[in-house]
Amino acid sequence: MPAPAAARQAARKPIALSVEDALSRTQLSPYWLDNPAQPPAEPKLTRDTAADLLIVGGGFTGLWAAVQAKEQMPELDVVVIEAGRVAHGASGRAGGIISTSVMHGLPNAVRVFPNDIAQLEEFGHRNLDGFEETLKRYGIDADIEWNGEMTVAVDPDHVEHLRADYDLHKQHGHDVVLLGEQATREQLDSPLFAGALWSRNRSGIVHPAKLAWGLKRAALTLGVRLYEHTALMSVKDEGETVFVKTRDGSVRAPRVLFGSGTAKVGIADINRRVLQVRDHVLATEPLTEEQLARIGWKNRQGIYDTRTQLNYFRLTKNNNIIFGGLVSYHFDGDPNPARDGKPETYYRLAEAFYKTFPQLCDVRFSHAWGGPIDYCSRGSVFAKRYLGGKGVFVAGYTGFGVAASRFGAFMGLNILFGRNSPEQALDIAKLSPTYIPPEPVRWLAAKVTFHAFDGADAEGGWKRAWINGIKAMGFPM
Ligand SMILES: Cc1cc2nc3c(=O)[nH]c(=O)nc-3n(C[C@H](O)[C@H](O)[C@H](O)COP(=O)(O)OP(=O)(O)OC[C@H]3O[C@@H](n4cnc5c(N)ncnc54)[C@H](O)[C@@H]3O)c2cc1C
Structure with missing residues (x-):
């Protein structure tokens, strides 16, 4: 006897993992470097x-x-x-x-x-x-897909900014489309997305x-x-x-x-x-066809969202999702990658992932890593x-x-x-970029700025004012 529709629905509902569980088998190294195609190192210079x-x-x-x-x-x-x-x-x-x-x-x-x-x-x-x-x-095979890049508005208020960007890109001859909420979710489904600007102009993923x-x-x-x-x-x-x-x-x-x-x-x-800012990234395990179908993403664009604390995401050839974007700053730009190992960073990133794609609540993360951003x-x-x-x-x-x-x-x-x-x-x-104030002003300003990033979109107030102040001084946010 066929199961009633409600039972079939329930049977299909994925079982949500806790963030701890989803990160429990994650290795702290870049997904991209965990690949047998990595060539042997060339010898060091000894003369x-x-x-x-x-x-x-x-x-x-x-x-x-x-x-x-x-x-x-x-x-x-x-x-x-x-x-x-x-x-x-x-x-x-x-x-x-x-x-x-x-x-x-x-x-x-x-x-x-x-x-x-x-x-x-x-x-x-x-x-x-x-x-x-x-x-x-x-003959360099780097898994390139020329499907464009898409900026998704995660707040209805951000759709206006996308419209302005759309006009600008159109003025300069770009092949762009502005998508409403439903059309965006047909490209890539997230309850957060209120619209998108899809630039199909020779951009993509590698x-x-x-x-x-x-x-x-x-x-x-x-x-x-x-x-x-x-x-x-x-x-x-x-x-x-x-x-x-x-x-x-x-x-x-x-x-x-x-x-x-x-x-x-x-x-x-x-x-x-x-100055060196550290940015952080998670890779999921490869999605199954069924998991991928839950979010669509048939056109496999590279995606940025419009949060102040921006997230970006894309698929790999094997359908892992690469989900990045949580910045931090270490005093004097300390480049030691061991500083990237803080578990709370990846917990927060994983939470942002599940908020963006609640349909993928059963997906685990295979890799987590940080890397240097050369900010000027x-x-x-x-x-x-x-x-x-x-x-x-x-x-x-x-x-x-x-x-x-x-x-x-x-x-x-x-x-x-x-x-x-x-x-x-x-x-x-x-011309060259302007000077950035030295330590300890750098460290202090970075700490306050990244703290402001966290609540600027939802809370506004001093956080928004601080970010606008930094922008007015000529520093991109
Ligand atoms: C997490 C993250 C996500 C990013 N995502 C994107 C993206 O989606 N799209 C995009 O366009 N860009 C992205 N970027 C930026 C992009 O990766 C960089 O702009 C680009 O890789 C810079 O290349 P580079 O050769 O200048 O620097 P690097 O790749 O950092 O190379 C510099 C090299 O110099 C070497 N070096 C340093 N000091 C010395 C020394 N004393 N002697 C000898 N060698 C030395 C280092 O070991 C290093 O290998 C991202 C960056 C990060 C960190």
């Missing part, structure tokens, strides 16, 4: 050597710089030194949502360089062309570690000398050349590109302009000369560097080699 170009850092910036430098000047002897392993910095810890913009999105471009929007948009498009062509040229490993292989194929587990210990301007000491060797080069993110590399000015007042990449012009530092992506790092490396190389390329005429290449 004194010289090169035409030294690149410090084996993340996206350093790897894109190495590949582009060798493609542009095959005769160049290029050395890359990486303190740990390729992709173990921000690059292998990212959400992996690809944006067309090199400016952390069009609204940020309007905020920072309102007179150069057309050119900045063009750089973004050309950057993605180059990005795609490079992956094809070297496996960030596979991308970095593919770029590493391309660089090696082109003849780049890469040394892993080789940290820069000190840097000295020798006039004609720069001398970089590593633990067991040294590199002397007339040109150095620093793709070292927020790490301290002996140039104090860098850390006055960039521009909210997007800059390249600045040091060491009498023999060194150029490239960073500042503020959480949006998966594709923009290719452009950052391109702009950095153009400055380093004195080329007259179009971006060099614009403020993006000529």
